[in-house]
Amino acid sequence: MERVEIAIIGTGPAGVSAALTASNRNKRILLFGSREMSQKVAKAHEIRNYPGLPFVKGEDLAGAFREQLDRMGIAVTEKRIGAVYAMGDYFALQAGEEMIEAETVILATGVVQAKPLPGEEELLGRGVSYCATCDAPLYRGKTAAVIGYSSAEEKEAAFLNDVCAKVTYFPMYKGEPDLPEGVEVIRETVTGIAQADGHRVVKTEGGEYPADGVFILRDAVAPGQLVPGLETEGPHVKVNRSMETSLPGVFACGDIVGTPYQYVKAAGEGNVAAISAAAYIERKKKNGGQNNG
């Protein structure tokens, strides 16, 4: 795949806004996320303070975003980005086993509202993973537990079920999961993860469930995990008023950069991030590929 100018991760108001403005500026972009837009938009009952759309229902705002992307010819690439690596003069985005190259990256992935589970951070990379597509091969023929925070994660569990000997699914949301036969569904609140005799244990209020690998699948991952080396403040990415992060070429916008968690604030920041990314690319071109910030 040809290197794009701007990779935008996230399809909430920040990511959509960044995509519209970047595309308007004739930048070659990729927008990663979901055609359903972010859950936070699509599931909102009614938004009273989004200027220009009085008392808009979340599903209608999501629909308006989709229509606008379509009319601007912007596709949504429905791939999950597991990590972003700074490669010197470009960035490599890991989407499963695929690597996608981009000159700049705009992070609009939202904020991780949930606190990590007890044991989660300690065991990350040692039997605990955030990315089914990336790490499924490690558990071929073995057992996997999937802790899913939204119904969007069910297809990841289904994919693991093709690879692993057995998959146990812990839905952390309401509604009946739609999963292939053979996946065991445990409706108990997960309280933590532990290590025992070379395997992992998912602890719930009701019991303990052993597995070789534990997949914790949320809408958003912590920014410092997504982009190694990025300066953060608690769950947020540090940015200035131009939406520049501590890494030149990486911009961020929306809930990921801090409160207030508001739709139009996110949309405004997406606009600024896109313009800053476009300006960064122009500066780089002028300097013959070099960019000193």
Next chain:
Amino acid sequence: MERVEIAIIGTGPAGVSAALTASNRNKRILLFGSREMSQKVAKAHEIRNYPGLPFVKGEDLAGAFREQLDRMGIAVTEKRIGAVYAMGDYFALQAGEEMIEAETVILATGVVQAKPLPGEEELLGRGVSYCATCDAPLYRGKTAAVIGYSSAEEKEAAFLNDVCAKVTYFPMYKGEPDLPEGVEVIRETVTGIAQADGHRVVKTEGGEYPADGVFILRDAVAPGQLVPGLETEGPHVKVNRSMETSLPGVFACGDIVGTPYQYVKAAGEGNVAAISAAAYIERKKKNGGQNNG
């Protein structure tokens, strides 16, 4: 008039957004501007990157803003604020001869695009004024020249015509001014203002026109003139990411705080400014009327 909690000056996307969010948070507000919304919105041909309103015409966006304000029960107070004075624990807003009190102020007046005229800054307050309503009494029975930058200024000229012996009007825009009989219209580009023998002189490419007072009337005034003591950077107000200015209790948003001059960026900042103003008021209440920033 009872002291309001938040006075919002400006009815572009920033001011409208601030009003919607402040009202949503049950703050007592006054929104100063025009029912026509800002000229920059109303006159826009087509806006391609306002998320949720694909390819929206400026007049339609202005109409949507108006509808939303109406549905939220927010009135637009069509008064021009000439100055904002910090009075210790509140602010006094000068609207003609009226003084309006507010606990906090949100500046959303847009940016002054025009450079000052030669002589304008030197003679300001010495025969040159930005506010017809404020300074008309000084020129009762005398002659006044009005340099109007938009048709909205014609009613100011008409008002001066009731008070002054003679009014000369210099329209700095296209279209035929709608003015009372007796007002002389000079269609020549103004090049500067000078002082001579106790009166002022408006210089144009075509000649020189003497007057006792010269009124320069633009959509927006420079922020440092509007709010004495406010820290500025060129034509912009300095703010942090919470839209706080150098004066505690004064917030700013939209074009007035800097580039990019974009509709959704302004709307997003208006939202943040309103939330910061609401938080400031809550802190002040908790501290029994004192606020240390």
